Amino acid sequence: MNDYEKTINDLLLDIYDKILVTEEKALSRGIFKDISVAEMHTLEGIGLYGNRTMSETATTLGITTGTLTVAIERLVRKGYVDRRRDTEDRRVVRIELTKKGKLAYRMHNKFHNLLVDRLVSPLDEPQRDVLMQTLACIAEFITDQYQRYIAENPEEEHKHA
Amino acid sequence: MNDYEKTINDLLLDIYDKILVTEEKALSRGIFKDISVAEMHTLEGIGLYGNRTMSETATTLGITTGTLTVAIERLVRKGYVDRRRDTEDRRVVRIELTKKGKLAYRMHNKFHNLLVDRLVSPLDEPQRDVLMQTLACIAEFITDQYQRYIAENPEEEHKHA
DNA sequence: CTCCTTGTTTTGACATTCAAAATATTGATA
DNA sequence: TATCAATATTTTGAATGTCAAAACAAGGAG
Numbered sequence: 616m617n618d619y620e621k622t623i624n625d626l627l628l629d630i631y632d633k634i635l636v637t638e639e640k641a642l643s644r645g646i647f648k649d650i651s652v653a654e655m656h657t658l659e660g661i662g663l664y665g666n667r668t669m670s671e672t673a674t675t676l677g678i679t680t681g682t683l684t685v686a687i688e689r690l691v692r693k694g695y696v697d698r699r700r701d702t703e704d705r706r707v708v709r710i711e712l713t714k715k716g717k718l719a720y721r722m723h724n725k726f727h728n729l730l731v732d733r734l735v736s737p738l739d740e741p742q743r744d745v746l747m748q749t750l751a752c753i754a755e756f757i758t759d760q761y762q763r764y765i766a767e768n769p770e771e772e773h774k775h776a
Numbered sequence: 777m778n779d780y781e782k783t784i785n786d787l788l789l790d791i792y793d794k795i796l797v798t799e800e801k802a803l804s805r806g807i808f809k810d811i812s813v814a815e816m817h818t819l820e821g822i823g824l825y826g827n828r829t830m831s832e833t834a835t836t837l838g839i840t841t842g843t844l845t846v847a848i849e850r851l852v853r854k855g856y857v858d859r860r861r862d863t864e865d866r867r868v869v870r871i872e873l874t875k876k877g878k879l880a881y882r883m884h885n886k887f888h889n890l891l892v893d894r895l896v897s898p899l900d901e902p903q904r905d906v907l908m909q910t911l912a913c914i915a916e917f918i919t920d921q922y923q924r925y926i927a928e929n930p931e932e933e934h935k936h937a
Numbered sequence: 938c939t940c941c942t943t944g945t946t947t948t949g950a951c952a953t954t955c956a957a958a959a960t961a962t963t964g965a966t967a
Numbered sequence: 968t969a970t971c972a973a974t975a976t977t978t979t980g981a982a983t984g985t986c987a988a989a990a991c992a993a994g995g996a997g
Contacts, residue, residue, distance in 0.1 A: 750787040
């Protein structure tokens, strides 16, 4: 491990260490004090263009449907999510963000947007291309690793969005 | 947020998410199957040069002492940590990694190093520069937010290592 | 109509976390 | 020295997040 790699490693550790706490605190002070990072993640999984089923959403989030049932239970109670049975196939449950849920989603996204903006704004056009290539390359590698694990456990097809 | 920024955002989220899952799976299939990511994090908090107290370690990890007590309980039972009362001040409890704990710590470090190595090895020089810049920018952004939170809560000085 | 399949919920278990109460020890002081 | 406040840790009770497996409900093929 050379100096460059060591620095990258340290940066990654630092980011991972602080990001969760920061997000959690940002949430707990905002307008939507009553949802956790995990719950926000669930809102993201449902997405703005709702009408997705429980299983679809669970797959997106990489959790079991049982876990999602419990999470949705709470989010419905808190008024962030709407849930109703499909009229065509009454086994299916459709979930959707309420107005409040969508608002929370957008507020949280602002945090991400701010970060990305900060990231790309100092870069000129060629550098932006390089950034895109770099991230694409890393994403490809890590997806590869990820798929390898999935391959060993074919039952868990966590198709992360 | 334009298309370019949206793609960057999606790539970042995807990478973030998959690195976490990869780490978790790597642990659960490695030699030390019986410890979770959180437990490994606790081992990291204790560090190789042991003899730290419960409170010191809890502060490093950003958790309460009560939470740490429970975690250490399990890690002692599993043979990763040694715990004994300080002979000078018998209120104090000193914890330390066992041989097995140190081995696990080092193995996990290797995993990180290998991951970073594989991540950057396909990148050319300009890509590496952009990567470094980008991570530094993210770390700065997060640290910034993080500091803002610390400033509002001076009592909780999470001095992350 | 029966039975298999599919989508969801329920249940039981465990990990992680906090806040607050309980416990043990120290050190200062009346 | 006996007492008491402060300090370090553990214990307790509660919430959240998670899974696997069982239970339930509905659809669809014969």
